[in-house]
Amino acid sequence: MAPWGERLAGVRGVLLDISGVLYDSGAGGGTAIAGSVEAVARLKGSRLKVRFCTNESQKSRAELVGQLRRLGFDISEGEVTAPAPAACQILKERGLRPYLLIHDGVRSEFDQIDTSNPNCVVIADAGESFSYQNMNNAFQVLMELENPVLISLGKGRYYKETSGLMLDVGPYMKALEYACGIKAEVVGKPSPEFFKSALQAIGVEAHQVQTMSMENTTARRAKSHHQSLRQPWSPQA
């Protein structure tokens, strides 16, 4: 690897993932990853613009930020790009009224959204709410639409909790895609639009940003969309 000075030449901003980079989620609010509280403090004290960019969709930004602040991180809600607010913007722009197959923890992000007489489905990492009944409800909504729209907050396969590996939203997105013979629209990483909105928020171009993500695969995939997005690295590297 090239030395720091060389690697950061031309870099004006940093996109930080949260889960797996700042902390590991789990019972009791999770645990901070060693060195990450200090790393964030140093970055924010530097000349670099910092944006937190997460696919977290079990919690509202308010809840997530509260949890991170309790772990010692210097972070505020306005610094976080998350898929739920991005999805809300799409829903409003396109006049979509979703059936929400989501975790109760993130429901408050959709407070301003009309969910009557659904004409689309929004699916997120719903955890225990991925019951057969809820999946079947989402399926029936989609099957009754002439042009079924399925919006998925991320498409992760699984994530790690302190208790073990947990199924993420991706497998359930695939299940509905197969059942209905449709293709979901993914909001969140690795969607290029999602990265763009994070960059816009800090006024930095794609070629001027360094990403820090646990998900190398995801980052590589994103890189193929954004040729100018620089190599990812982890804070432990």
Place this chain on the structure above:
Amino acid sequence: MAPWGERLAGVRGVLLDISGVLYDSGAGGGTAIAGSVEAVARLKGSRLKVRFCTNESQKSRAELVGQLRRLGFDISEGEVTAPAPAACQILKERGLRPYLLIHDGVRSEFDQIDTSNPNCVVIADAGESFSYQNMNNAFQVLMELENPVLISLGKGRYYKETSGLMLDVGPYMKALEYACGIKAEVVGKPSPEFFKSALQAIGVEAHQVQTMSMENTTARRAKSHHQSLRQPWSPQA
């Protein structure tokens, strides 16, 4: 369509699907499809060999046959080819001990199978048992195996109950395939081995059989494997 005499020239046997051909499942044991009880009686009174070939995986054969007999059908357990017994044979042959993600109604078919310390997953139309917890258990079993084996009893997208469309096993099979980056082995229609075992049971060759199935897609797919399998027709045709 060609007249009956012409269409049946050379036909020695008939494979009958059950759900959607003989009856529609649903509350209170479902309802017989008009004319089907008489059609089965006529077929069994003819020179033709008859075999019932189903992907039903929510009930044991005993329960299914009991239900059909109550609806007036002349049918016995030994005349039914179903995926659970076929899966049991594979499990025994290959020394596989499954984690069973199945409906309680079909569990008795696996009574003779060792399920301790699982080294594979068997998934069937589990209905309400497709909870997040059960799906995650299956996922964790697969992720801990060096060579993960996922056996799926059919791969149907959905089926119709009197109460509406219901997600079948296929979407959940796809979910686990995506989560683990693997490909399931399908036991049941449209697997060629499954049709072969039904034909062997009545001693009829593929080119001598007529299939009667609701699932035209499935039948077409099967036909591409079995070029000699004849055109499907429905009892209402």
